[in-house]
Amino acid sequence: xxxxxxxxxxxxxxxxxxxxxxxxxxxxxxxxxxxxxxxxxxxxxxxxxxxxxxxxxxxxxxxxxxxxxxxxxxxxxxxxxxxxxxxxxxxxxxxxxxxxxxxxxxxxxxxxxxxxxxxxxxxxxxxxxxxxxxxxxxxxxxxxxxxxxxxxxxxxxxxxxxxxxxxxxxxxxxxxxxxxxxxxxxxxxxxxxxxxxxxxxxxxxxxxxxxxxxxxxxxxxxxxxxxxxxxxxxxxxxxxxxxxxxxxxxxxxxxxxxxxxxxxxxxxxxxxxxxxxxxxxxxxxxxxxxxxxxxx
Amino acid sequence: xxxxxxxxxxxxxxxxxxxxxxxxxxxxxxxxxxxxxxxxxxxxxxxxxxxxxxxxxxxxxxxxxxxxxxxxxxxxxxxxxxxxxxxxxxxxxxxxxxxxxxxxxxxxxxxxxxxxxxxxxxxxxxxxxxxxxxxxxxxxxxxxxxxxxxxxxxxxxxxxxxxxxxxxxxxxxxxxxxxxxxxxxxxxxxxxxxxxxxxxxxxxxxxxxxxxxxxxxxxxxxxxxxxxxxxxxxxxxxxxxxxxxxxxxxxxxxxxxxxxxxxxxxxxxxxxxxxxxxxxxxxxxxxxxxxxxxxxxxxxxxxxxxxxxxxxxxxx
Numbered sequence: 262x263x264x265x266x267x268x269x270x271x272x273x274x275x276x277x278x279x280x281x282x283x284x285x286x287x288x289x290x291x292x293x294x295x296x297x298x299x300x301x302x303x304x305x306x307x308x309x310x311x312x313x314x315x316x317x318x319x320x321x322x323x324x325x326x327x328x329x330x331x332x333x334x335x336x337x338x339x340x341x342x343x344x345x346x347x348x349x350x351x352x353x354x355x356x357x358x359x360x361x362x363x364x365x366x367x368x369x370x371x372x373x374x375x376x377x378x379x380x381x382x383x384x385x386x387x388x389x390x391x392x393x394x395x396x397x398x399x400x401x402x403x404x405x406x407x408x409x410x411x412x413x414x415x416x417x418x419x420x421x422x423x424x425x426x427x428x429x430x431x432x433x434x435x436x437x438x439x440x441x442x443x444x445x446x447x448x449x450x451x452x453x454x455x456x457x458x459x460x461x462x463x464x465x466x467x468x469x470x471x472x473x474x475x476x477x478x479x480x481x482x483x484x485x486x487x488x489x490x491x492x493x494x495x496x497x498x499x500x501x502x503x504x505x506x507x508x509x510x511x512x513x514x515x516x517x518x519x520x521x522x523x524x525x526x527x528x529x530x531x532x533x534x535x536x537x538x539x540x541x542x543x544x545x546x547x548x549x550x551x552x553x554x555x556x557x
Numbered sequence: 558x559x560x561x562x563x564x565x566x567x568x569x570x571x572x573x574x575x576x577x578x579x580x581x582x583x584x585x586x587x588x589x590x591x592x593x594x595x596x597x598x599x600x601x602x603x604x605x606x607x608x609x610x611x612x613x614x615x616x617x618x619x620x621x622x623x624x625x626x627x628x629x630x631x632x633x634x635x636x637x638x639x640x641x642x643x644x645x646x647x648x649x650x651x652x653x654x655x656x657x658x659x660x661x662x663x664x665x666x667x668x669x670x671x672x673x674x675x676x677x678x679x680x681x682x683x684x685x686x687x688x689x690x691x692x693x694x695x696x697x698x699x700x701x702x703x704x705x706x707x708x709x710x711x712x713x714x715x716x717x718x719x720x721x722x723x724x725x726x727x728x729x730x731x732x733x734x735x736x737x738x739x740x741x742x743x744x745x746x747x748x749x750x751x752x753x754x755x756x757x758x759x760x761x762x763x764x765x766x767x768x769x770x771x772x773x774x775x776x777x778x779x780x781x782x783x784x785x786x787x788x789x790x791x792x793x794x795x796x797x798x799x800x801x802x803x804x805x806x807x808x809x810x811x812x813x814x815x816x817x818x819x820x821x822x823x824x825x826x827x828x829x830x831x832x833x834x835x836x837x838x839x840x841x842x843x844x845x846x847x848x849x850x851x852x853x854x855x856x857x858x859x860x861x862x863x864x865x866x867x868x869x870x871x872x873x
């Protein structure tokens with residue numbers, strides 16, 4: 262066959278690119294409009310709080326004599342009860358709340374893997390012990406316990422992340438355990454074992470990468486949970502401490518002005534809700550895209 | 558009752574014991590001993606020592622724990638540092654209010670979540686599905702306390718339809734209308750998260766069930782769509798919800814706590830928050846344990862109820 266006709270044929274019947282798992286996941290995800298919108302809004306929020314000093318030149322912690330000023334060209338959203346620029350505070354608070362969200366989610370997943378993986382992989386006595394721990398932890402109401410813990414010390418950002426991560430992991434550990442429990446019976450694990458791989462190698466290099474999909478979904482939802490928990494802690498006065506702003510502790514101050522200046526309460530809460538709903542939709546989309554069982 | 562259920566029931570006891578040990582240990586680490594707080598700022602060293610001996614805080618921690626545990630079992634829960642009265646009577650005034658709030662919220666949530674979830678699952682209109690999924694997602698994403706503040710802002714500050722917190726108007730404690738008006742706000746706010754979470758669950762569960770062969774059979778033998786839905790699909794779709802409701806005991810306790818703070822509802826949650834602020838250890842310990850008991854009880858009921866509604870479990 263002459264080469265010219267062959268290339269012409271290739272041009273007309275172009276072979277479809279192979280449908281790799283990643284490509285298929287992206288295809289499903291792309292169809293989930295609300296997840297796309299969530300990802301976009303989240304990106305805008307992250308960017309806005311990262312660029313906080315550029316967007317608003319006011320120091321978020323500097324008080325001034327302009328107390329409870331209405332919105333103006335100087336202060337686009339007005340000022341709070343001690344004369345701090347509201348826009349500045351909202352943006353900087355976003356940094357804190359998002360850091361807590363992402364930081365605590367990473368910690369939650371890390372502990373969840375360290376507890377869930379051996380429980381599912383080894384089974385037997387290891388599983389009995391770790392599962393008992395997980396079940397006890399799940400039976401403790403998180404918010405009251407987090408409150409008790411944070412009431413002991415002067416809390417700061419790191420401490421809040423540690424508390425939230427240290428209390429939220431059991432739910433993730435349970436998911437990881439279930440994954441390991443089923444994956445350890447598969448042929449590829451047996452093959453690795455026959456080739457002489459040690460337990461640590463099998464857990465981290467062979468099984469863990471295969472649990473990535475549920476881990477990503479769980480981690481996403483944990484970011485949302487952590488942001489909600491931080492806001493509740495800070496609202497009650499035991500989370501991020503003033504004058505450092507977080508959306509939660511801004512709401513604590515705003516409570517007193519609910520009758521007179523409701524904007525102080527509306528903005529931070531609306532931002533928490535917007536952030537959390539965006540993350541939740543993103544998590545929904547990821548779940549649909551990554552869970553092979555949902556792909557019909 | 559089979560062995561599985563009996564084992565589950567018996568497991569609740571060690572779980573609670575471990576929780577109480579954890580909490581007791583935590584409180585030992587707390588700075589500023591209880592004796593100093595009880596004595597007040599004017600007390601001298603001898604006073605402190607005397608009070609320490611009186612409260613038993615001069616004993617080693619394990620002894621203190623066993624004493625506390627023995628007291629709990631005998632109904633002697635200690636004396637509140639703040640109110641200077643027995644913890645039991647402080648709690649007795651608060652627990653019914655929390656139970657009332659939780660029960661009202663669960664009732665509202667159940668009544669609304671099922672129709673909401675069914676409509677969002679079977680509706681053929683794209684717009685309804687879209688709006689339902691956004692509304693449900695909003696419900697699980699909005700912080701409870703902020704929702705409470707917004708309800709107060711709209712319904713009591715702006716529209717003046719609802720009271721601005723508390724459990725009753727002073728002087729009208731026995732007026733049922735007044736009590737219900739006070740209950741609507743907090744119960745509705747607390748219910749919102751569950752309406753949203755459960756209707757999402759019902760929706761996906763129902764969609765899954767509707768693809769089953771027995772549903773096709775029910776339709777094929779000529780049953781009306783309504784009968785297929787209620788008698789065949791919904792019954793199976795609602796099964797897992799029973800477990801879900803029970804497992805959310807812990808979050809309900811936390812949600813009730815923060816709702817109580819926002820609405821100045823005189824319940825256990827607000828008591829716990831106050832006890833934290835004033836370092837009222839006996840009350841803190843007792844309030845926390847009651848919340849843990851409610852959570853464990855929720856988990857247990859979920860297990861028992863699941864065995865009851867799903868005959869397959871009973872064989873296991």
